[in-house]
Amino acid sequence: MSKGGFRLGEEMKPELFRPGFRLTPGDTIFIALVGIGSAAMWPYDAKLAGLLVLPCVQFFLYCNVFRIRRAPELIWAAAYLAVAGWAYAVDAPLWIPTTSLLILGGILIAVEMTHRSYHGVFWQRINPALPEWYAAQHSDL
DSSP: OOTTOOOTTSOOOTTTOOOSOOOOHHHHHHHHHHHHHHHHHTTTOHHHHHHHHHHHHHHHIIIIISOOOHHHHHHHHHHHHHHHHHHHHHTOOTHHHHHHHHHHHHHHHHHHTTSTTOOSTTHHHHOTTHHHHHHHHTTTO
16 A cells, blocks of 8 residues: 555545545535525525525535536536526526526536546446546555
8 A cells, every 4th residue: 555545456545535426414504504595585586596596506416416526617607607697687587597507517517427537426337447547646645
């Protein structure tokens, strides 16, 4: 074993290699607060409530379910700011930004699932070479 690393035949240290779905207590609290906040805001401004929930749902998918890299997250965030800002400014129906941003999110997730570092849900089936890739990337640990 090299400095804190691992060989493929050994048990991987959980703090080093934990692919797949994850949900922390902090995530759970944040999701509950977003749900409560958006439900409370809905009677006053349904569009704003919806536009505030959308990035929270999307980033939950990105960070906890599909675990995508930072660049696609930032692409989606920039698109969200542009589309949500436009939709709110021109009073567009909520389905327009929601649909367009969900389509973009789906495309980004699909592309990310083809990357050799993909470590989200179903990684064993989609990216069975992940442990080898991870070991090569973290051999200096």
